[in-house]
Amino acid sequence: MTSAGVDTGDDGSERHGRPARLARSAITVLVPVAGVVGFGWRLDLVLSFYWLEVGTGAARLLFEATLAARPNSELGSTLDPPFRRLREKRGGIQTPGLLPPIHPHALPTVATAGLFVSLVWLLAGAGVIAFVGADVIRRHAAVVLLGAVGVTLGELVALLVNLRRRPYADLSPAAVVRLRQFLAPAAFLFLVVVVVFGDGGPVDAGVPVAVVVCGRTLVGVADTVGLGRRLLPARMQPEARIGDRDPVPAGRGAPTATWRVDRRSVVAARALTGPGRVLLTRAGLLVGAIAVFVWLVLDGTAGVVAAAGILAGVAVVGAASVATEADLLYGHLEYRLYDDCLVAYDRLLETPQWRVDLADVTEVETGAAVLDGVSALRLQRLAVRGGEHSGTLVGLADAEAVRERIDEARFE
Structure with missing residues (x-):
């Protein structure tokens, strides 16, 4: 049973998501093997493939989190995320075809996890590119493209299987976005890079490609059989992150009067005040401090332009995010008496x-x-x-x- 009293099998999503992970893991194993055997992939290209795999896998998890219908429990709620006012939104946006409804209440979890994952993934990408060498990537562009196609195919297969089998109606966003699925392969990739650098770099390293492929395969198998989950404490289990929310009943009969929110006014007002709402927060003050630091380091006109660009960029993004939040929060409300x-x-x-x-x-x-x-x-x-x-x-x-x-x- 979950904390909300719903029976979800052995963890609410692990059992239903296992076929998708098996299919994805098979492609994750087969593509590097085919690359090594058929195209002569070296260690640097295999690591580039695994870096792409981590990013696309995280993107799929974040998308699936928007399909989770249940709210997060208190354990699954982050402290002060973007779009935090959408946590209490009920219902989902109906989608055509195979997709379940998309739920706005998932945006705080998706935004927080997405920012963290993007930062780690981009930093790892910078390290991989520095490790592999931009010239190597350019010379083997077709091979890298093949790897990207293989990764995308694996994630699409996993997504399609999950759309057919996974009980999104019984899951919360925090139960879907389990960072261990992202962190385990990312940690393995980091470990391989450290070992290879300590052994003379990608050209001189004596680490066999087969060892790396087998190691990554074992990490995938451990996740598929739920080994990582068994090591987690009870409060970090996915079912502990599923909350509950009572539905709001409608009134009796037909409404005697209705009033609609002026959507244009509400969204425009939030967009106009958005920069101030963002820059005058603790996160905004941190951005301001970074801008001042950049201005002092670069000095002169370049420093002013760079600092102004940082503040302007954050202000524009903040205005857009605040306006989007207002539109989803109020833009479609109708008050019924x-x-x-x-x-x-x-x-x-x-x-x-x-x-x-x-x-x-x-x-x-x-x-x-x-x-x-x-x-x-x-x-x-x-x-x-x-x-x-x-x-x-x-x-x-x-x-x-x-x-x-x-x-x-x-x-x-």
């Missing part, structure tokens, strides 16, 4: 997000967002406070009229 309750319904996710029973409402108060004074934007807000549940209506054109209509329903 029933005889007995007020419900925030997400039309994109086709799922109620929160509900306040009219009998429990103690206060209804109007308000406004930061940029409400801009005539082109509709950013009025209305806070509806109850006993255990409260909600805030955002992106309204006339919050006072909405308040009056809710008060009429309360006192009828």
Whole structure:
């Protein structure tokens, strides 16, 4: 049983994901063997292949995490991730064909893990390129392309198998993104590079290619049979990272009134204030310190341009991320007033997000967002406070009229 009380077999995803890992591992073994036997791959090209494999495997895991329907448990939640306000979103975006719904609540986990994995993978890539040599990669571009095709094929096979067999409805994003699947092959790759460098570099090293291929195969087999999982403490097991969330019931009958969020206003306001929201955080202050350091190191015009470029780049990315978060959080909400309750319904996710029973409402108060004074934007807000549940209506054109209509329903 999981911490949420759902029986998921031997770990909720290990049993169903094992066929995919077997298929992927087979291709991971066969491509280097074919490269060594048929194309004369050397140790440096084999390591380049394994580096590509680690990156594409991590990308597949991150994509699969967006399909997980259950929320993370407290153990599976990161402290302060990007898109953190989407954690409480219910429902998923319906997709055509074989794909399950894509769930916005997975974005905080995917963004945090993606940033970490990208940083490690890019740093490892820089080391592999320095180790192999850019000229070697250029001379063997066709061979490297063959390896990339093999890696991509292996991950596509794993994804297709998982789409047919894996119970995404019973998994959380943190249970899908198990970093040990990324870290184990990455650690092996790092170990091989260290040993080879200590033995004179890729040209003079006496490490046989067969030893490296066999070692990487054993790492894959250990993951496939779940050896790494057995070594983890209980709190780090995938099932301990699966949470639960009660559904929000709709009201009785048809709604008596509805109000939609002004999507354009909400997204535009967040995009305009996004740079400040990002740069005035702890992470933003760290970026500012890095920019100042670059300015001092480079000095002169080059330092100013580089520092300004860092700040501008972070500001643009921050504005885009904040605007995306606002669109998914509020852009498709429709507030529905029933005889007995007020419900925030997400039309994109086709799922109620929160509900306040009219009998429990103690206060209804109007308000406004930061940029409400801009005539082109509709950013009025209305806070509806109850006993255990409260909600805030955002992106309204006339919050006072909405308040009056809710008060009429309360006192009828």
